[in-house]
Amino acid sequence: MMFLQLAVLLSLVLGTLLYLLTHSVHLDRLQPMCPVESRAPPAGDPVQFPFPPLQYKRGLLHKLRRSNATTGRLIQQLPHAVIIGVRKGGTRALLEMLNLHPAVVKASQEVHFFDNDHNYGRGVAWYRRRMPFSLPGQITIEKSPAYFVTEKVPERIFRMNLSVKLLVIVREPTTRAISDYTQVLEGKERKNKTYHSFETLAVDSSTREVNTKYKAVRTSVYAKHLEHWLEFFPVQQFHVVDGDRLITDPLPELRLVERFLNLAHGISRDNLYFNSTRGFYCLRFSRRFSKCLAGSKGRPHPDVDPAVLDKLRHFYRPFNQKFYQITGRKFDWP
Numbered sequence: 001m002m003f004l005q006l007a008v009l010l011s012l013v014l015g016t017l018l019y020l021l022t023h024s025v026h027l028d029r030l031q032p033m034c035p036v037e038s039r040a041p042p043a044g045d046p047v048q049f050p051f052p053p054l055q056y057k058r059g060l061l062h063k064l065r066r067s068n069a070t071t072g073r074l075i076q077q078l079p080h081a082v083i084i085g086v087r088k089g090g091t092r093a094l095l096e097m098l099n100l101h102p103a104v105v106k107a108s109q110e111v112h113f114f115d116n117d118h119n120y121g122r123g124v125a126w127y128r129r130r131m132p133f134s135l136p137g138q139i140t141i142e143k144s145p146a147y148f149v150t151e152k153v154p155e156r157i158f159r160m161n162l163s164v165k166l167l168v169i170v171r172e173p174t175t176r177a178i179s180d181y182t183q184v185l186e187g188k189e190r191k192n193k194t195y196h197s198f199e200t201l202a203v204d205s206s207t208r209e210v211n212t213k214y215k216a217v218r219t220s221v222y223a224k225h226l227e228h229w230l231e232f233f234p235v236q237q238f239h240v241v242d243g244d245r246l247i248t249d250p251l252p253e254l255r256l257v258e259r260f261l262n263l264a265h266g267i268s269r270d271n272l273y274f275n276s277t278r279g280f281y282c283l284r285f286s287r288r289f290s291k292c293l294a295g296s297k298g299r300p301h302p303d304v305d306p307a308v309l310d311k312l313r314h315f316y317r318p319f320n321q322k323f324y325q326i327t328g329r330k331f332d333w334p
């Protein structure tokens with residue numbers, strides 16, 4: 001009887017090993033898409049990680065979990081880092097790109113634990129169960145862009161883990177506000193509903209001033225929101241990602257995040273390739289598995305009255321200065 005159990009266990013272990021062997025594809029053997037990418041390898045060789053190459057991370061972890069032989073190694077960990085915002089800043093792209101790193105596992109869904117009272121009431125054990133399975137030594141990350149602008153969230157995250165790392169990805173504030181508007185507009189159009197123009201929402205019709213009650217305008221006042229977070233966390237616990245640059249030239253931004261998360265360099269040039277049809281980078285997990293971000297992420301914005309654009313840029317300028325000053329990261333926003 002004992003013998004039989006041992007035999008079953010052994011075959012499970014062997015099966016898992018075989019699976020890992022057949023599925024491991026070394027990225028450095030890949031042919032680069034275009035010659036530019038093959039030039040000059042990044043400074044320092046990518047570090048070998050003590051994890052199986054989890055290019056198909058989700059599927060692989062799922063299979064490992066099902067085989068009882070390895071169940072003991074996989075755990076659901078509270079996030080070590082949270083992408084707290086901002087909406088339309090590029091949070092999805094950032095999460096997906098970080099997930100290329102062998103030591104990072106993402107929560108696929110926006111969990112909305114800290115900003116939703118109902119979810120928050122379910123307790124931290126519920127939150128942990130929303131986290132992906134990971135190996136000890138890997139870190140888990142979730143993103144919920146509403147966290148950044150929701151009053152109650154900083155304190156709640158502080159109560160979960162006062163050392164958690166906080167990632168904020170931002171774009172030029174006026175562009176972000178229009179992108180925010182555009183997403184709502186598309187939702188209305190899908191339901192055949194009409195919607196106000198951006199100009200009527202962003203500018204108060206009686207005063208002709210910027211309408212700070214309009215949420216898409218308010219969200220872009222990054223310094224104001226950040227100041228609220230700083231009542232709970234030291235500024236060193238935040239890292240600001242340039243969402244505009246992440247789209248045009250992701251690798252340097254990802255390096256900075258790796259450093260902030262104390263991760264060895266694990267995302268290489270081969271993991272990202274530019275798809276000129278989309279005008280976007282796509283992610284290559286392995287020779288056989290790559291994925292592009294959803295098309296809706298690159299929709300065109302409506303033309304906005306240049307006078308309104310000027311008004312908004314002028315409005316954001318002092319807040320931007322403040323934001324640079326607090327974070328130590330300067331952007332060349334107008």
Ligand SMILES: *[C@@H]1O[C@H](CO)[C@@H](O)[C@H](O)[C@H]1NC(C)=O
Pocket residue numbers: 066067068
């Ligand atoms: C794992 O264990 C459970 C119960 O402990 C059992 O029902 C299941 O069949 C096992 N799975 C495998 C793949 O052996």
Ligand SMILES: *[C@@H]1O[C@H](CO)[C@@H](O)[C@H](O)[C@H]1NC(C)=O
Pocket residue numbers: 078079080081161162163164165
């Ligand atoms: C809190 O977050 C830090 C930073 O990611 C991590 O090192 C630490 O293990 C976390 N603590 C708990 C209890 O999860």
Ligand SMILES: *[C@@H]1O[C@H](CO)[C@@H](O)[C@H](O)[C@H]1NC(C)=O
Pocket residue numbers: 190191192
């Ligand atoms: C919206 O209108 C179009 C054409 O007028 C129609 O084909 C479509 O079914 C409508 N959609 C909804 C959600 O009502």
Ligand SMILES: *[C@@H]1O[C@H](CO)[C@@H](O)[C@H](O)[C@H]1NC(C)=O
Pocket residue numbers: 275276277278282292
């Ligand atoms: C590039 O993008 C186009 C349009 O979305 C898509 O059909 C195509 O499969 C992509 N190519 C690669 C190599 O990802």
